[in-house]
Amino acid sequence: MEKIIQITAGRGPSECSWVVSQVLKKFLQEAKTEGFQYVILQREKGNQNGTVQSVSIRLTGKNLEIFLATWLGTIQWIGNSTFRKYHKRKNWFIGAFELKLPQHSEICDRDISFQTMRSTGPGGQNVNKVNSAVRVIHNPTGVQVVAMDSRSQHQNKKLAIARLKEKVNEANLEQLKGSMTDQWENHLNLQRGNPIRIFKGTDFKHQKENKSFKPKRQKLKNDLNKQKWD
Known part of the structure; x- marks a missing residue:
């Protein structure tokens, strides 16, 4: 199992x-x-030395949902500002979110369909009489391209496959951009209140009532196993 997690200060100040x-x-x-x-x-990086505005982490392993259930959400720190000595604010909030993994479309031979047709335009009688042009279709995405540059059907097939790969890569890039947009939305949508974890003081210790996560994890593990058997 693989997950991508973002920990972000949103639009919070340097303390966050x-x-x-x-x-x-x-x-x-x-x-x-x-x-x-x-x-x-x-x-x-944040504006101050040793600070981080946002970080994205890829995690792999079994039962990641159980681990992440005790981390994802709003995280609170209770303490005095580390940069403004007389600042009155004591509560600071950041967020931990899961990012959706972009579904990249790989080019596999079994996913490609070919169509041949007559070339059009200049090139002589041979070009117009022989089915030398090639259309290549990537079935999972519907992306298709046509190559009629050469009198050779084999050469046009190679050109069409190369162009198809380029087009599918462009589609993958758009998906990645969408994932980046999700990241910025996480920056903007950071919600305060009902924190999943609370830390306190400059030594960054858990508050007592939030210190142990074993019972919660065990319950989540039991629920997960129950779902598998249902």
Whole structure:
């Protein structure tokens, strides 16, 4: 199983970016302890040294839903500003979200259909009489291209496949851009209240009532196993 997670300060101030950096450490430590593999895909630095405005992480492993159920949502830190000594605010909020994985369309031979037809335009009588033009269709996406550059059907087939790959790659890029849009929406839609985790003080300790997640994880694991048997 694979998931991509974003931890973000949204439009919060530098204090929130500092919280992201601290939460990232805790998150990766716990993920490693639970046996998950992770790769940091993107990290946007905050305005202050040692802060992180946003970070995207790819996680792989079994039962990721159980682990992430205790992380995804609003995360709160209660403490004095690390940058403004006399600032009165004590509560700072960041968010952890799951990003949708773009569904890339790979070019497989079994997914391609070919059609031959007569070429049009200049090129002599041979071009117009022989079915040398080739249309290639990528069945999963409906993307199609036509090649009639050459008098050789074989050459046109090669050209059409190359152009099809380029077009499908463009479609994949649009999906990736859509995923990036989701990231920015997460920045904008960060909600405060009802935090999934609460940290306190500069040592970043859990509040007592939120310290143990074993019972919650066990319940989630039992529910997951029950769903598999139903």
